[in-house]
Amino acid sequence: MADELDAPLGKNGAGKNGAGKNSAGKNGAGKPKKNGSPKGRPGETTAGENSGRLSRFSLPHIPLMPAATGLVIALLAIPTLWVLWVDDPDGGRPTGTVEIAQNAPTSDLAERLAEPPAPQPAGPGETGESPANIEGIEIPEGAQVIDLSDLPDEAEDEGVDKDLLEESQHGAVPRVASDGRKPFEVYARPAPPDAAAGSRVAIVVTGLGLAEDSTRRAIETLPADVTLAFAPYAKTVSQSAQSARFDGHEVMLQIPMEPFDYPENDPGPQTLLTGQPARANLDRLHWLMARFTGYTGLVNYMGARFTASAVDFGPVMEEVGLRGLSYVDDGSSNRSLAPQLTRQNHIPFGRADIAIDRQPSKEAITNALDQLEARARADGSAIGFATALPVTINTLAEWAEGLQDRGITLVPVSALVTGGAS
Secondary structure (H helix, E strand, O other): OHHHHOOHHHOOOOOOOOOOOOOOOOOOOOOOOOOOOOOOOOOOOOHHHHHHHHHHHHOOOHHHHHHHHHHHHHHHHHHHHHHHHHHOOOOOOOOOOOOOOOOOOOOHHHHHHHHOOOOOOOOOOOOOOHHHOOOOOOOOOOOOOOOOOOOHHHOOOOOOOOHEEEEOEEEEOOOOOOOOOOOHHHOOOOOOOOHHHHHEEEEEEEEOOOOHHHHHHHHHOOOOEEEEEEEOOOOOOHHHHHHHHOOOEEEEEEEEEOOOOOOOOOOOOOOEOOOOOOHHHHHHHHHOOOOOOOOOEEEEEOOHHHHOOOHHHHHHHHHHOOOOOOOEEEHHHOOOOOOHHHHHHHOEEEEEOOEEOOOOHHHHHHHHHHHHHHHHHHEEEEEEEEEOOOHHHHHHHHHHHHHHHHEEEEEEEEHHOOOOOO
């Protein structure tokens, strides 16, 4: 053993070819010794020994993905099996019962609101009794008593026929009834019996409803045969028009139309305009017609440009004819196509002969009324237009008092329109 340890490296180490007989030689490996280990220096460990030791101590191969999948399935299956077996999904959760007492303080206002309202005593007319029969109410001698139970509902204006109304998206608009009756014929005020014997004059007062005082004075002061035309904008226009009809007046609706100097001169909201689709103007017309009910027809407000355009004015007049209304032109524009379009659509038509208060003074209005009388004597009839100015209303009331003595009969305008009532 000692000889082998002390031997030079030449025989078993590097030779002529750079390798010993037991290194890389003919077979590429050194000859093993009888004990199975190759020659080498003391303390050296060969590669064969290392691989043999590693092979003896290496861990067995375990597939990770199937193991992880099985673990996840097991974790999910355990709670599910527990719920199915125990039949208590809330099992394991902490529970408790707490009694809740509503002892919060309340205010006097809340207590009063929680109490049911006390029954209110019925007012006059609600029980069907007249105010004169209700204890505690003193009625002055000679006073007129109106029983509210006899008044029509809001949907049933005085003298308004429901068969002559059609619901639109803007409200009720006029229509021809199923039996053929037309609003113009039903709502027209009958002319005096002796009207056909002499000269006749009709007065249309426009702009009603805008000023409450002037509207009330016109309704109460002017003769019932004076026709009142209401603007569509006042909030109380429906009540004012109903009051006028209750007092015996024939009423009409003013329709704002585009003038030549629009928009500098703007008639108001929902004005009928040129250059718009027919459907747009008809929608505006329906909005205007739904402001109140019981009118015989329409009166233009301004509209010199609109009434001169057959493309724009034509569909509107066709709608007016289909709904059984009349049309009265204020005579302010010679370009108006109203005479032709009303004839084509079989619409009762009238046109003002004189604007009575173009100059709003008593003297000028009186002179205009004298001209109106002369026109009536010459042609048999004449139509005058006026506005609801206080001076105009007062002058008209005075003028109408002696009209019959001068051989002139005052009639509603429906009696003078072409194709209208007679």
